[in-house]
Amino acid sequence: MITAVYPGSFDPVTLGHFDIIKRASYLFDRVVIGVLNNSSKKQALFSKEERVIMLEETVAELPNVFVRSFDGLVVDFAREQDAHIIVRGLRAMGDFDIELQMAQSNHIVAPDVDTLFLSTSVEYSYLSSSMVKEYAYYGANVKDFVPANVLPKIEEKIHLMKVN
Helix, strand or coil, X not given: CCXXXXXXXXXXXXXXXXXXXXXXXXXXXXXXXXXXXXXXXXXXXXXXXHHHHHHHHHCCCCCCEEEEECCCCHHXXXXXXXCCEEEEXXXXXXXXXXXXXXXXXXXXXXXXCEEEEEECCHHHCCCXXXXXXXXXXXXXXXXXXXXXXXXHHHHHHHHHHHHC
16 A cells, blocks of 8 residues: 655645645555644644644545644654655745755655655646635635635634634
8 A cells, every 4th residue: 555645734725735635646545634833834824623624624525535633744744654755736946946855855864755746737826825815814705716615714714813
């Protein structure tokens, strides 16, 4: 059985993320989505637990996809999941530069773990969680950016932020 991990902050999960997840689910026997708090990003909109729940709802139709949270190094998470492959999505050349550096350093730390890059489908190449949050905060409709189950959660969270 070949297991791959797809790590990320998923704050929130977008249709671009789901595109990568679905395509990875066709390539591997088991895909484990690893939800983490990204220390290089500002305060998360959703807690790690909320993001896990949203992802579980989003991938419910994919029987070989599982969602877990983790802290620490992605290579350690991959090993814990008995995975030798890390899946990463690429939107543009800027992503490639960052992801290649990460993949190469991960390979030094864990030579038994490789990284597979999947280019995001064209219709999602512009999409990022940060963009979704920005648009939602200023009242734009983000229904074409996120899975249907995620939309009301974003609207509720943004509403609570503005009330407080």
